[in-house]
Amino acid sequence: MWWSGISIIVVTFVAAIVLMSTILILNRKTNAITTTTKILRTGISEKYYKSSFRMMTYNIRFDTDRDGINQWAFRKDRVANLIRYHAADLFGVQEALPNQMFDLKNALPGFEWYGAGRDDGKNKGEFSAVFYRSERFELLDKNTFWLSETPERPGIKGWDADVTRVCSWVKLRDRYTHQILYHFNTHFDHIGEIARRESAHLIVDRIYNITKFQAPVILTGDFNTGPDSDPYRAIIANSSLEDAKDLTEIPHYGPNSTWSTFFVGQDLGDRIDYIFVTSHYLRVLQHAVLTDSDAQHYPSDHFPVLAELSIKSQTHIN
Numbered sequence: 001m002w003w004s005g006i007s008i009i010v011v012t013f014v015a016a017i018v019l020m021s022t023i024l025i026l027n028r029k030t031n032a033i034t035t036t037t038k039i040l041r042t043g044i045s046e047k048y049y050k051s052s053f054r055m056m057t058y059n060i061r062f063d064t065d066r067d068g069i070n071q072w073a074f075r076k077d078r079v080a081n082l083i084r085y086h087a088a089d090l091f092g093v094q095e096a097l098p099n100q101m102f103d104l105k106n107a108l109p110g111f112e113w114y115g116a117g118r119d120d121g122k123n124k125g126e127f128s129a130v131f132y133r134s135e136r137f138e139l140l141d142k143n144t145f146w147l148s149e150t151p152e153r154p155g156i157k158g159w160d161a162d163v164t165r166v167c168s169w170v171k172l173r174d175r176y177t178h179q180i181l182y183h184f185n186t187h188f189d190h191i192g193e194i195a196r197r198e199s200a201h202l203i204v205d206r207i208y209n210i211t212k213f214q215a216p217v218i219l220t221g222d223f224n225t226g227p228d229s230d231p232y233r234a235i236i237a238n239s240s241l242e243d244a245k246d247l248t249e250i251p252h253y254g255p256n257s258t259w260s261t262f263f264v265g266q267d268l269g270d271r272i273d274y275i276f277v278t279s280h281y282l283r284v285l286q287h288a289v290l291t292d293s294d295a296q297h298y299p300s301d302h303f304p305v306l307a308e309l310s311i312k313s314q315t316h317i318n
């Protein structure tokens with residue numbers, strides 16, 4: 001009969017629709033579960049993590065036998081393991097002596113670094129060096145300047161500083177997003193108050209001159225100064241840089257303090273290590289001060305500060 005032909009077509013049609021909807025719904029459900037897990041874990045949806053990268057600033061404490069049980073030889077594996085475990089793609093270290101640079105490079109295959117010994121601009125004295133995962137970042141440019149009245153001259157102390165201080169920086173291309181970014185890394189003087197204030201002005205000036213703030217800029221370091229201080233205010237007020245801790249989308253994790261003393265259980269010190277970023281180009285997904293310890297010892301007398309960053313918008317690509 002002619003209507004049974006139509007019935008078969010209708011039944012087949014309805015069955016096909018039911019089947020397709022079921023497949024669609026199941027599929028959606030699977031996706032939803034994956035996404036939900038990620039959101040539950042982080043509070044931020046997966047898509048912002050796709051192109052994000054993790055960065056750190058870490059004063060690793062220079063190698064000295066005055067440190068006894070906390071001397072570098074006994075903790076170098078902990079420092080490297082911490083950096084590896086927390087999966088930093090880009091990090092700045094402070095106080096790294098040439099032998100410590102050598103150890104870090106050896107312990108962290110896949111990383112390249114740039115820095116200059118502060119005493120001679122080559123291989124003498126502490127480095128404020130930048131390490132970057134070379135599979136992720138390509139080095140385009142680099143340089144070091146001294147925190148002094150003569151920034152181009154290696155080994156010169158500035159103002160009332162106790163020792164020579166430097167800022168080393170890199171211009172990188174992110175191989176994932178093809179974006180350009182700059183990372184400046186420094187260590188301010190621990191004694192000279194004028195030196196810290198002038199260093200902040202100098203760095204802000206230099207960053208402006210080098211980047212014009214037309215690309216994402218990250219400034220990390222041990223600034224030897226709290227958030228309620230002139231140098232901190234000079235950085236925040238006179239540049240496009242902001243404190244990553246104030247921008248983080250998942251609330252800050254860990255103590256405010258970044259001064260560990262090495263010994264678990266002792267009172268922590270001030271917050272003096274920071275990650276500053278330009279918020280118009282960078283989102284801060286996470287921000288933490290990491291207190292990992294081992295047998296009652298922290299791996300350094302500072303805690304590392306970690307941030308997960310995601311580049312917001314297209315910036316110029318050259």
Ligand SMILES: *[C@@H]1O[C@H](CO)[C@@H](O)[C@H](O)[C@H]1NC(C)=O
Nearest residue numbers: 151202203205206207208209
């Ligand atoms: C930055 O550039 C301006 C204009 O070229 C110059 O006057 C100033 O001295 C520069 N500052 C630094 C720190 O290089």
Ligand SMILES: *[C@@H]1O[C@H](CO)[C@@H](O)[C@H](O)[C@H]1NC(C)=O
Nearest residue numbers: 201230231233234235237238
């Ligand atoms: C910002 O820079 C100007 C000019 O160098 C300076 O006079 C002012 O004190 C700076 N602001 C802060 C908060 O340091």
Ligand SMILES: *[C@@H]1O[C@H](CO)[C@@H](O)[C@H](O)[C@H]1NC(C)=O
Nearest residue numbers: 227245246252254255256257
């Ligand atoms: C950390 O600093 C914030 C302000 O930035 C403050 O609200 C909070 O109470 C501080 N936490 C601790 C443990 O001191």
